[in-house]
Amino acid sequence: MKRGIFIWVILGFFFLSFGFTQVGFAKNKIIIGFTVSQTGKLNAESKEQFNGLSLWKSYVNKQGGIYVKELHKRLPVEFKYYDDESSKDRVQQLYVRLITQDHADFLISPYSSGLTASAAIIAEQYEKIMLAIGAASDSIFSKGYTHTFQIYTPASRYLTGALDLLKAQDPGAKKVAIIFEQSNFAKAVATAAKNYAEKHGFKLVLFESYAKGTTDFTSFLNKIAEKKPDAVIGGGHFSDGETFAKQLFEQKMRIKLVSLLVAPAVPKFAEIGKAALYVTAPSQWEPKAQFTQNTAKKLGLPWFGVSANWFVKNYSKLYGETPGYHAAGGFVAGLVIQKAIEDAGSLKSNKVKKALEAMDLMTFYGRIKFDKGKYYGRQLGHEMVYLQWQNKGGKLVKQVIWPKGAESAKFIYPYYKKFK
Amino acid sequence: MEGWLAAIINGILLGLVYGLAAIGLNLIWGVMNVINLSHGAFIALGMFCAYFLFHLAGINPFFAMILILIIGILLGMISYFIVLHRVLDAPELSTLLSTYSLSLIIIGLGTFIFTTNPRAIDIGLGSIKILGIYLPISKILTGLFSVLFTLLLYVFLYKTWTGKAIRAVSINRSAAEFMGVNSTFILSLSFGIGIGLAMVAGCLIAAIFPFTILSGAVYELKSFVICVLGGLGSPIGALIGGLILGLLENLFALKIPVGYIPFIEFVILVIILLVKPTGLITKR
Numbered sequence: 001m002k003r004g005i006f007i008w009v010i011l012g013f014f015f016l017s018f019g020f021t022q023v024g025f026a027k028n029k030i031i032i033g034f035t036v037s038q039t040g041k042l043n044a045e046s047k048e049q050f051n052g053l054s055l056w057k058s059y060v061n062k063q064g065g066i067y068v069k070e071l072h073k074r075l076p077v078e079f080k081y082y083d084d085e086s087s088k089d090r091v092q093q094l095y096v097r098l099i100t101q102d103h104a105d106f107l108i109s110p111y112s113s114g115l116t117a118s119a120a121i122i123a124e125q126y127e128k129i130m131l132a133i134g135a136a137s138d139s140i141f142s143k144g145y146t147h148t149f150q151i152y153t154p155a156s157r158y159l160t161g162a163l164d165l166l167k168a169q170d171p172g173a174k175k176v177a178i179i180f181e182q183s184n185f186a187k188a189v190a191t192a193a194k195n196y197a198e199k200h201g202f203k204l205v206l207f208e209s210y211a212k213g214t215t216d217f218t219s220f221l222n223k224i225a226e227k228k229p230d231a232v233i234g235g236g237h238f239s240d241g242e243t244f245a246k247q248l249f250e251q252k253m254r255i256k257l258v259s260l261l262v263a264p265a266v267p268k269f270a271e272i273g274k275a276a277l278y279v280t281a282p283s284q285w286e287p288k289a290q291f292t293q294n295t296a297k298k299l300g301l302p303w304f305g306v307s308a309n310w311f312v313k314n315y316s317k318l319y320g321e322t323p324g325y326h327a328a329g330g331f332v333a334g335l336v337i338q339k340a341i342e343d344a345g346s347l348k349s350n351k352v353k354k355a356l357e358a359m360d361l362m363t364f365y366g367r368i369k370f371d372k373g374k375y376y377g378r379q380l381g382h383e384m385v386y387l388q389w390q391n392k393g394g395k396l397v398k399q400v401i402w403p404k405g406a407e408s409a410k411f412i413y414p415y416y417k418k419f420k
Numbered sequence: 421m422e423g424w425l426a427a428i429i430n431g432i433l434l435g436l437v438y439g440l441a442a443i444g445l446n447l448i449w450g451v452m453n454v455i456n457l458s459h460g461a462f463i464a465l466g467m468f469c470a471y472f473l474f475h476l477a478g479i480n481p482f483f484a485m486i487l488i489l490i491i492g493i494l495l496g497m498i499s500y501f502i503v504l505h506r507v508l509d510a511p512e513l514s515t516l517l518s519t520y521s522l523s524l525i526i527i528g529l530g531t532f533i534f535t536t537n538p539r540a541i542d543i544g545l546g547s548i549k550i551l552g553i554y555l556p557i558s559k560i561l562t563g564l565f566s567v568l569f570t571l572l573l574y575v576f577l578y579k580t581w582t583g584k585a586i587r588a589v590s591i592n593r594s595a596a597e598f599m600g601v602n603s604t605f606i607l608s609l610s611f612g613i614g615i616g617l618a619m620v621a622g623c624l625i626a627a628i629f630p631f632t633i634l635s636g637a638v639y640e641l642k643s644f645v646i647c648v649l650g651g652l653g654s655p656i657g658a659l660i661g662g663l664i665l666g667l668l669e670n671l672f673a674l675k676i677p678v679g680y681i682p683f684i685e686f687v688i689l690v691i692i693l694l695v696k697p698t699g700l701i702t703k704r
Contacts, residue, residue: 182679208677215538215629218430219673219681225553226423226674239538243630250547251426252554272542 030066030347032337033080033104035094035119037111040086045326046111049134051319052330053079053108056338059306059314066338069345077334084110088118095122104128105347108333109148111326113137113185120148129349129356131337132377133329138188141371141378147349149356149370150379151333155185156192158282161384162233162259163197165280165402169413173230173256177206179220179244181236186261190234205229214240217247224253235260242272249275256414264389265325270396277391278415280401282384284325285365287312288400288408289385295405296362305335308364332365366406388412426553427670433555433563435666437624439659440566441639442646443573444617450652451590451610453512454504457519460640461526462615466492466622467631468534474541481541481627482561488623489616496615500608508607530633540630562624566659569620573613573655586610645689651699660701 034053037046057077060066065076080102084090091110098104099122107123107130109116116135123130124145131149132140138154166173176197180190187209197204205227210220224232232248232255235241241263248258249272257280263269264281289308296303311331315323336359341347343355360369360381369381386402390412399409445459466488473484503522507514545557577583588596589606597603622636629635642665650661668688669681692700 208679210678213632213634215631215635216434218434219427219670219678222423222427222430222670222674224423225426228422239630243538243540250554250556250559252547273544 027071027347028075029078030068030075030106030341031078031080031102031104032106032108032334033095033098033102034108035082035084035091035098035110035115037086037115038083040084042086042111042115045134046086048324048326049111049330050081051315052323052327052332053334054330055311055315055318055327056331056334060334060338066341068341068347070347080104084115086112086115088115091115091118092122095119096126099126099128106337106352107131108330108337109133109135111135113140116140116148120145123147127349129337129340129352131333133333134326136185138375138378141375144376146376147353149336149377151329151336151365151368151382152284152379153382153384154378155188158189158261158384159193159233159259160196161282161386161402162231162257162280163193163200163202165259165386165411166231166257167200168404169411170230170256174201174203175205175227175229175231176202177224177227177229177232178204178208178234179206179232180209180234180261181214181240182209182211183236186234186236189261193233210236210240212236212240215243217244220244221247221251221253224248224255225251229255231255231257231259233257233259235263237261238263238266238268242269245269245279246272246275252416252419254416254419256416258415259386265387265398267398270389273396274418276389276396277418278388278412280386280388283387284382284384285328286325286385286387286398286400286408287322288387288398289364289366289406290400290408291362291364291366291406293362298405299362299367301360301362301367303363304339304361305332305363311364328365332363332368335363336368422552423674424671425551427674428667429550429553429555430559431667431670432663433559433666434670435663436563436566436659437621437628437662438639438642438646438665439650439662440569440617440624441621442643442650442662443570443655443658444614444621445640445643446647446650446652446655446658447573447617448611448614449647450654451586452504452508452607454508454515454519454611455512456611456614457516457640458499458503458523458526459614459618459643460636460638461523461530462492462495462618462636463622463625463639464530464631464633464636465495465526466619467626467635468530468539468622468633469619470623470626471539471541471631474543480543481623482565485565485620485623489620492616492619493609493612495619496612497608499615500611504611505604505608527633534633536632536634538630538632541626543627556628558627562628565624566621566662569617570655570659573617577655582606582609642685645685647699648689648692648697649700651701654701657699657701661699664700 036050037043061076065074067074082094107128109132111134113135116132117140133151136152136155138156178190180186241260259280264279265283293303340352340355344351367381371378371380383403385400387398388401390399401411448456469488470481473479503518507518547554547556585601585606589603646661650657
């Protein structure tokens with residue numbers, strides 16, 4: 001009996017030491033852990049994000065992996081992921097599992113601000129670097145976390161670019177109306193745009209919200225006719241944004257700039273025909289955005305990764321559809337982690353964190369630079385691109401018109417030009 | 421100034437549509453003393469009828485409304501015999517519950533079949549400039565047809581034998597029966613016309629605004645306010661009530677946040693109920 005126990009103890013030590021050797025000494029892959037909303041309401045966006053990430057994995061592994069200077073070799077990337085069912089509760093359990101059982105070296109966030117806020121708590125507790133994609137909320141970065149780094153432009157800068165665009169195009173246009181949906185996201189965006197407008201010398205003539213599901217914007221149109229703003233910015237989600245754009249068109253409002261959240265960035269927006277023409281919208285990224293090595297050169301920034309054409313071509317070939325900004329976000333999160341590991345020359349969290357802090361580079365998705373101050377980890381470098389619906393050979397197409405250096409076409413101004 | 425003018429014109433046009441939406445409720449309430457809680461559901465049904473007639477058969481909502489009126493009258497008459505006939509003389513709570521059940525069935529089935537995704541009918545009639553304000557032609561047509569339907573109903577109620585019979589039943593059902601009026605048929609017809617008008621209103625609203633199966637609820641609530649404003653039993657009263665509401669909504673909204681408007685509307689409703697419960701414009 002005693003002999004039996006002795007053999008088991010010896011065997012136990014043997015397996016334990018073998019395990020340590022595997023983890024501690026013979027590191028032969030980099031494990032990146034995350035959750036995907038394979039089921040639930042966030043499924044569509046999360047899947048696109050995952051596709052982008054997967055394309056990056058095959059891209060980096062084709063090169064033999066990521067070079068880690070400390071280990072003097074390239075290590076291939078391996079993914080560990082679970083279905084979070086679009087649920088905050090699942091996210092926390094699964095991220096703990098990814099860290100403690102799957103020994104993930106780095107983390108990528110789930111899709112959406114809500115789920116990322118849950119995952120960020122775990123990343124902080126276990127001091128694991130997490131790149132946040134599909135999460136535009138500013139509030140995640142106001143909690144003092146020091147391990148979460150944001151890829152998306154935060155909500156606070158979602159619509160401010162529209163004001164920059166207006167200022168650059170027509171410095172005399174000062175009157176702005178902000179009309180937005182009563183939702184947390186739209187309210188955060190609108191409030192930030194309001195503060196920005198007031199700070200930059202614009203005159204806010206209207207700042208008002210509408211209830212979710214509003215279909216009749218007549219009262220707002222009357223106010224617009226009364227206040228005569230140069231720009232109308234705001235919106236919320238797809239259906240209200242589309243209806244608002246349609247009713248602005250029907251009453252032939254003499255507005256110089258219309259910029260709405262979400263709706264115009266969706267291809268289906270073209271169904272309202274001429275009402276869509278010259279409407280602008282912010283987007284995290286568009287396939288036509290021209291961030292190239294030349295853009296990087298002009299700004300004096302290093303370039304990293306693939307070109308937008310490479311990304312669009314390979315993504316379309318693999319998944320049979322044109323990538324949107326969710327997919328681009330996924331790919332870029334991979335690129336950022338790859339660059340940080342290469343710069344740090346190590347897989348240790350504290351060293352990679354320092355590399356991320358120092359990062360300021362250009363990719364096909366735009367500039368990447370992180371906040372090191374009060375909102376640690378929040379995205380500072382990336383700017384929204386602005387798209388505008390334009391007429392190309394009798395067909396409505398989305399063109400990128402802002403920021404400078406990323407344009408695919410010239411900005412057509414003013415909006416009411418189409419009524420002539 | 422342009423804003424005020426736009427508010428007045430838009431207020432009138434929207435008010436006319438609100439008026440038409442309320443007439444069906446007003447008629448049923450006035451004639452049968454039934455508060456029809458399925459009114460909004462039938463407005464939504466009218467929207468979907470217009471949508472499918474437009475997208476499947478290519479029929480413009482402004483032509484489809486005649487067909488929808490007939491469908492509505494038939495549906496209303498059938499509903500009357502299933503839902504209302506046996507509880508009509510029971511306490512008021514019974515009719516309230518039976519029409520509410522009907523509403524739940526329609527909305528429930530509608531949500532299951534059509535989902536709650538927004539839909540729209542884009543007839544693309546363009547806009548026209550009136551007094552310096554651009555207005556969608558579909559909105560103007562909607563206002564005009566609302567007036568037309570109200571006038572037709574007025575002529576029907578006051579100039580035809582059946583219309584007079586409806587009014588007679590609403591004033592004194594027993595006396596009307598003594599005079600040879602088939603009150604069961606007249607009541608079912610009244611309910612049918614009420615539902616038909618609700619569906620026509622839905623059809624016209626669908627021509628100007630996007631909608632879901634739940635959109636009728638907004639117009640049902642407005643219809644209650646209008647019925648109280650305009651008094652019961654009179655189509656012209658409902659139209660005037662609608663106009664008042666449309667103008668109030670648009671003019672107030674120029675000076676105060678739009679979000680406060682429903683609050684103001686219901687405060688007015690409560691005040692009228694307290695001060696003049698028969699309505700501002702009472703015919704009887």
